[in-house]
Amino acid sequence: MTPAADLDDLLLAHAAGRLPPPLALLVDAHLALSPRSRRRFGLLLELGGLLFERLEPAALVRTDPEAVLARAVIADPPATGPRDSLTRLLAGVPLPPAADGVPVVQRPVPVPGGPRAGMCATLSRLAPGAALPPHGHPGLEVTLVLEGELRDGGARFLRGDLAVCDETTLHAPAAGRDGCLFLSLLCCRRPLGSPDRRAA
Amino acid sequence: MSSAEHTSARLAADLRAVAERRDRRAFARLFAHFAPRVKAYLRRLGLDDQQAEELAQEVMLTVWERAGQFDPRRATPATWIFAIARNKRIDAFRRAPRAEFRPEEEAREIAREEPEFAEREIALLRRQLERAIEELPPEQAEVLRIYYLEGRSHGEIADALGLPLGTVKSRIRLALDKLRERLGEKAS
DSSP states (O other), X not given: OOOHHHHHHHHHHHHTTOSOHHHHHHHHHHHHHXXXXXXXXXXXXXXXXXXXXXXXXXXXXXXXXXXXXXXXXXXXXOOOOOOOHHHHHHTTOXXXXXXXXXSEEEEEEOOTTGGGGTEXXXXXXXXXXXXXXXXXXXXXXXEEEEEEEEEETTEEEXXXXXXXXXXXXXXXXXXXXXXXXXXXXXXXSSOXXXXXXXXX | OOHXXXXXXXXXXXXXXXXXXXXXXXXXXXXXXXXXXXXXXXXXXXXXXXXXXXXXXXHHHHHHHHGGGOOTTTOOHHHHHHHHHHHHHHHHHTXXXXXXXXXXXXXXXXXXXXOSSOTTHHHHHHHXXXXXXXXXXXXXXXXXXXXXXXXXXXXXXXXXXXXXXXXXXXXXXXXXXXXXXXXXXXXX
């Protein structure tokens, strides 16, 4: 799963500003944790900057830069502490606790647009060795590992790794020895019916 | 140094002057260079003239307010401003019902991480990228340009160019592989 090409496609789409906001946040959270992807993304963004710079400039109606500055707030931007992508994506949803004897704990995470926009996010905690039942996906599903290890087929994903699935994936991902906490975002082209279609 | 690099270095110095001294003349130069390009970008994405003008002004206001976040080890000035414009566009197109989504905060988060590139490496990469783009077969360069700069899906690009969908995807992939090879980056 997640051939390099899939991750690369995701980074390219992000560089070109083509991801829906929740997915853009998820990829940002991945970038914050992965220096390797950050470098790759930096190059893809630089490519965008280069193509942007070569655009034929458009004529402006208002050409006075002072008119822009007149709109600037006098003070510097408010000093609200920066919130990272993950915190913004989770929007206060508490992490599912590790509970003895419970193999899988899942919490829905509300996302802008929601099921009507084909978006659905879930926080999952798997106990050590626990697995999800085999399931498929009605669209693209991107998973960010937050703690522990996620095993899928022959692949292992650790903290900060992204796992990408789509309509063609049928799998039963499982936690490694220390369990696993991960955030999955499902993105479909059409509205999602309720109840959650991903239930096996 | 090529003239493009000279321009880039001058614009980077202007961004620093805005950040450190709130230099309005430096901002005027940045505005003259970038505002028409930002507007052109937003027009291509499908905004009408007035929306594009308005959003371009907003982008330039963000440049004034956030100039301190520009880091020459992360991006050239054009790329930094392209990223701001791209974020504004995501924001404007898909106004989320919740206020939590603030794309411009992205820059702050990334600013806390280790820079992607070493000092001065970015100028070299930029030069290599420019050369690599020149060497791409024109049909590959064209598909890349449309993908980045126009709000069209792979399918829409295929329709517009009268190509099968698979050809569009493979041209993008081939172009990226070639750029990566030219830059000596290993496949991820």
